Amino acid sequence: MTTDTVSQSTHATVQRFLSTPVGMLIGGRRVEATSGNWFDSIDPATGSRLTSVALGDPADVDRAVTAAHAAFDDPSWQRLAPLDRGRLLHRLADLIEEHADELALLESYDNGKPLSVARAVDVGTSAKLFRYFAGWPSKYEGATIPVSPRGGLDVLNYTTHEPIGVVGAIVPWNFPMSMAVWKLAPALATGNTVVLKPAEETSLSTLRLVELIHEAGFPPGVVNVVTGPGATVGAAIAAHPGIGKVAFTGSTAVGRAVAIAATGNLKKVSLELGGKSPNIVLPDADPDTVAAAAAEAIFFNQGQTCTAGSRLYVHADLYDEVLSGVVDRARRIVVGPGTDPATEMGPLVSAKQHKTVCGYVESGRAEGGRVAAGGGRPATLASEYAGGFFVEPTVIEAPDDGLTVVQEEIFGPVLTVLRWHETDDLIRRANASPYGLAAGIWTRDLTSAHTLARAIRAGTIWINCYNLTDPASPFGGYKESGWGREMGRAALDLYTETKSVWVNLG
Incomplete structure (x- = not known):
């Protein structure tokens, strides 16, 4: 591996990260899987092992959902002023930029993509997304509605946007970090908490990102990461009764399975799926x-x-x-x-x-x-x-x-x-x-x-x-390419409930 584009200290930082097994992040702490099992993260350039990652299962999803609910109910998050929520997102963007070389090198190792692409697209886009959504908490407004109620009542009708609660996010391996941020940024901007599953092929940059989320000052449990296969961890997230919304990016076949699993408690679902453009x-x-x-x-x-x-x-x-x-x-x-x-x-x-x-x-x-x-x-x-x-x-x-x-x-x-x-x-x-x-x-x-x-x-x-x-521009597909639109203002609607309030002024 060459050292032409990142410093020796950055290489050393990444090697330290890879030198020990990497646990999940639940409730603000690095933890092993309940089972005690691990799986190998593989370098696609050589086919050799990079490090070991905790092999989660449905029991770990339960732990993460419990932590996410506790964080959602905690006044330190629930009553956080919109401007303060925006400040946390801006601080996180600052940290991503400060650690850009480290994150890009980790992404290149884990995914195989050129380091220049990892830095410009995966890392650069992630910081940009958090900055964009940092402006929304103080601007995502409800409305007053000019209604005409029966009986000539004098009423005030207005709407508010409220967070859904605990969001399950399942992301793919092609842009591991930035695809996670596509879910995290609007979910956090609107006041939700998150249980995130990265692809088992590419978990490392997401695990490091969530450490930076904690460093930025987000309360413990606001973002939790459970690593492991989609067939077990992803399926448990999609079906979990304690999750109110699931956001998935991946293949159309798996998207169908996610949508079916979500019917148990009729959780909200958004899907960004395949294409043949x-x-x-x-x-x-x-x-x-x-x-x-x-x-x-x-x-x-x-x-x-x-x-x-x-x-x-x-x-x-x-x-x-x-x-x-x-x-x-x-x-x-x-x-x-x-x-x-x-x-x-x-x-x-x-x-x-x-x-x-x-x-x-x-x-x-x-x-x-x-x-x-x-x-x-x-x-x-x-x-x-x-x-x-x-x-x-x-x-x-x-x-x-x-x-x-x-x-x-x-x-x-x-x-x-x-x-x-x-x-x-x-x-x-x-x-x-x-x-x-x-x-x-x-x-x-x-x-x-x-x-x-x-x-x-x-x-x-x-x-x-x-x-x-x-x-700022909505992204999503027609037909079997998905449900809903990510990014832009449209993304905020995926992570909120609209409440209509009627007041009799008579």
């Missing part, structure tokens, strides 16, 4: 610009992004030129360990994900697709990374939309390129997916851009850009 190139687009952007849209974060531009629809007039440009860029991407400053694309997160992605590539070949770039393991990796979960940036020419690689979410660096001729047929094909998370449109013609943006059934449309997000 169309990236559409019109005949007047600039081929060089499109090729560079299309490569970034799919290969960013090793393709492990729910909004990945995995279906590239190119008009027949530009098809050959755009394809050639994307293939050239795919072949020039430097693949390696995330901690190497030269790396542009790291390994996949786990052996399981590596096997899944390689299986999709083989199915693409078997079903008639042409692998125009990649498709295997990079040949230039050093021997110390022989056990790592690496896949080349891969481009597959698809003869039609029927291929499995075109239809299903791969969650890896695999791009399918398809040709189109007529706009109406393009719209039909772009929308012929159970998903509706995002889409990209590339054109100089604003009329065409806005017409297509209106026609595509997706929660986010990018025109002449891709993968832009901001804490």
